[in-house]
Amino acid sequence: MALIVHKYGGTSMGSIERIKNVAKRVAKWHRAGHQVVVVPSAMSGETNRLLGLANEISETPDPRELDMLASTGEQASSALLAIALQTIGIESKSFTGWQVPIKTDDAYTKARIRSIDADRIKRELNQGKVVVVTGFQGVDEDNNITTLGRGGSDTSAVAIAAAIKADECLIFTDVDGVYTTDPRIVPEAKRLNVISFEEMLEMASLGSKVLQIRSVEFAGKYHVPLRVLSSLTDPDLPIEVEKHSGTLITYEENSQMEAAVVSGIAFSRDEAKITLLAIPDKPGIAFGIIGPIADANIDIDMIIQNQSVNGTTDFSFTVSKADFNRAVQVIKEEVAPKIGAKDVFVEQQVCKVSIVGIGMKSHAGVASRMFATLANENINIEMVSTSEIKTSVLIEDKYMELAVRALHKAFELDKEPENTGIN
Numbered sequence: 370m371a372l373i374v375h376k377y378g379g380t381s382m383g384s385i386e387r388i389k390n391v392a393k394r395v396a397k398w399h400r401a402g403h404q405v406v407v408v409p410s411a412m413s414g415e416t417n418r419l420l421g422l423a424n425e426i427s428e429t430p431d432p433r434e435l436d437m438l439a440s441t442g443e444q445a446s447s448a449l450l451a452i453a454l455q456t457i458g459i460e461s462k463s464f465t466g467w468q469v470p471i472k473t474d475d476a477y478t479k480a481r482i483r484s485i486d487a488d489r490i491k492r493e494l495n496q497g498k499v500v501v502v503t504g505f506q507g508v509d510e511d512n513n514i515t516t517l518g519r520g521g522s523d524t525s526a527v528a529i530a531a532a533i534k535a536d537e538c539l540i541f542t543d544v545d546g547v548y549t550t551d552p553r554i555v556p557e558a559k560r561l562n563v564i565s566f567e568e569m570l571e572m573a574s575l576g577s578k579v580l581q582i583r584s585v586e587f588a589g590k591y592h593v594p595l596r597v598l599s600s601l602t603d604p605d606l607p608i609e610v611e612k613h614s615g616t617l618i619t620y621e622e623n624s625q626m627e628a629a630v631v632s633g634i635a636f637s638r639d640e641a642k643i644t645l646l647a648i649p650d651k652p653g654i655a656f657g658i659i660g661p662i663a664d665a666n667i668d669i670d671m672i673i674q675n676q677s678v679n680g681t682t683d684f685s686f687t688v689s690k691a692d693f694n695r696a697v698q699v700i701k702e703e704v705a706p707k708i709g710a711k712d713v714f715v716e717q718q719v720c721k722v723s724i725v726g727i728g729m730k731s732h733a734g735v736a737s738r739m740f741a742t743l744a745n746e747n748i749n750i751e752m753v754s755t756s757e758i759k760t761s762v763l764i765e766d767k768y769m770e771l772a773v774r775a776l777h778k779a780f781e782l783d784k785e786p787e788n789t790g791i792n
């Protein structure tokens with residue numbers, strides 16, 4: 370017998386028919402002798418619908434009320450699932466975040482989980498029930514309902530799995546796992562049987578939408594065994610098969626995994642570049658630029674500073690598109706006049722493409738293969754940033770798909786993945 374958390378996304382809960390299918394799948398695990406906690410999302414479209422209603426009344430609705438409102442989507446889907454389970458003979462009870470309770474800070478619409486009381490969940494499980502807990506929400510110190518940010522049910526599921534020390538957290542979703550890249554751009558993209566936690570973190574932060582990034586961080590912190598798999602298969606699929614399907618996120622490096630130097634290609638259009646031209650090349654200048662940006666609470670992604678010519682140099686950095694206008698304002702009004710920049714250039718038609726792989730730690734020449742591939746396609750690299758397990762380039766927006774396709778091929782990601790032995 371194992372203790373398992375199942376998470377079902379909005380599409381998986383998208384209609385009464387689908388909710389009944391989820392109930393069948395959960396019942397199958399329960400009848401096989403496992404204790405199951407289920408964390409559902411709201412039915413697909415419901416969160417958008419609710420937030421849309423608020424926006425019809427006000428352009429700036431009170432975040433506290435938005436959380437009151439949005440959290441009802443999960444309350445409804447959770448109750449429907451419990452009813453569906455009861456109807457097929459499985460004892461089940463649903464709980465909202467505040468009933469558990471799942472305690473969070475008070476940052477409405479993007480709250481962070483502080484603690485989860487496992488007692489109630491455990492008690493119900495020990496009475497033989499399937500416990501359904503709403504995703505996406507919690508309660509702050511003053512008993513205000515909070516939500517965890519869009520896509521937050523993933524984080525609820527992982528956090529609950531950590532709190533009850535589950536043997537595994539299964540994230541059932543509308544794709545059948547994590548792919549080498551977005552199959553809509555590269556149809557030959559392959560599902561990975563296994564991906565390391567570090568790689569998953571990079572893939573999630575670089576735009577792969579399979580898991581909310583916070584859930585991956587949470588899983589890493591508590592080493593929650595995590596698997597992403599399809600909810601759209603036959604709910605009666607034998608558990609022995611289901612147990613090994615999808616993509617497993619692992620925390621150990623093993624020799625087989627090192628065989629693949631690059632595991633995936635990630636990309637993000639959410640980049641904008643700001644360049645200060647002909648600034649003095651002397652100590653304190655980088656801080657003079659980046660300091661005010663950080664003070665404005667703007668995250669910087671990539672940075673490049675050129676070799677100086679005649680004592681002056683150019684300095685570029687990127688921010689997310691959402692922060693772009695504010696960043697330009699800070700630079701033009703505050704920074705440029707103070708440090709004496711000759712001019713400020715801005716560029717929004719840029720994107721970031723990254724190769725990600727834990728094998729890069731022990732292989733030289735990966736970046737050179739990446740650059741050669743882009744050169745072959747006549748794609749200019751504007752900026753580069755690297756870490757132990759990824760190399761990212763900033764390129765013109767219009768070349769993004771071409772770059773992703775070319776890199777996917779160059780690193781042979783269209784070939785069948787090696788059998789890692791883990792599965």
Ligand code: ASP
Nearest residue numbers: 410416505519520521522
């Ligand atoms: N229902 C929420 C959303 O649409 C949370 C989730 O689905 O994970 O963002």
Ligand code: MG
Nearest residue numbers: 378520523579
């Ligand atoms: Mg989701």
